[in-house]
Amino acid sequence: MIGRLNHVAIVVPDLKAATDVYRSTLGAKVSAEEDQPEHGVTTVFIELPNTKIELLGVYGDNSPIAGFLERNPNGGIHHLCYEVPNIEEARDRMVKRGARVLGEPKIGAHGKPVIFLHPKDFCGTLVELEEA
Numbered sequence: 052m053i054g055r056l057n058h059v060a061i062v063v064p065d066l067k068a069a070t071d072v073y074r075s076t077l078g079a080k081v082s083a084e085e086d087q088p089e090h091g092v093t094t095v096f097i098e099l100p101n102t103k104i105e106l107l108g109v110y111g112d113n114s115p116i117a118g119f120l121e122r123n124p125n126g127g128i129h130h131l132c133y134e135v136p137n138i139e140e141a142r143d144r145m146v147k148r149g150a151r152v153l154g155e156p157k158i159g160a161h162g163k164p165v166i167f168l169h170p171k172d173f174c175g176t177l178v179e180l181e182e183a
């Protein structure tokens with residue numbers, strides 16, 4: 052069911068410093084910062100030839116990444132995002148297979164519906180599914 056790896060997300064304590072590392076040290080093409088109030092994060096995307104890196108900073112008081120950052124004050128890999136053809140079919144399949152879907156589909160950073168799956172059901176890795 053899953054297709055391409057859309058992005059690898061990294062939570063960082065300082066988005067500007069992390070963006071500079073990717074731009075200046077690694078020589079990558081980086082996007083502008085974008086606040087995502089519906090998701091409680093600010094994003095910067097790094098374009099690679101075969102996938103993307105999503106840098107995530109905390110936005111607002113109820114950010115879903117706040118706990119992760121407390122446990123990992125230097126930041127770290129937070130989730131993997133795989134593409135799926137249809138988000139509702141994917142959600143129904145996950146529920147049928149007993150995987151925990153975290154909330155309802157929302158529009159993600161690329162204007163497409165996304166859902167999140169509990170890390171305990173996927174080898175300790177938080178999974179995002181994005182409609183292709």
Ligand SMILES: CC[C@@H](C(=O)O)C(=O)SCCNC(=O)CCNC(=O)[C@H](O)C(C)(C)COP(=O)(O)OP(=O)(O)OC[C@H]1O[C@@H](n2cnc3c(N)ncnc32)[C@H](O)[C@@H]1OP(=O)(O)O
Nearest residue numbers: 087090115118119129153159160161165167170175176177
């Ligand atoms: C910009 C939009 C979008 C896009 O289009 O790309 C995004 O990417 S938004 C990204 C941010 N949004 C989300 O992450 C939404 C889904 N996440 C959540 O609902 C929560 O983060 C969570 C997964 C429920 C975790 O919440 P948290 O408060 O950090 O922790 P808990 O105490 O509930 O954790 C339970 C358990 O799971 C472990 N854990 C938590 N996060 C991760 C993680 N990222 N990877 C691996 N494991 C994780 C945590 O350590 C706990 O383990 P135990 O201590 O063993 O119980």
Ligand SMILES: [Co+2]
Nearest residue numbers: 060105132179
């Ligand atoms: Co993401």
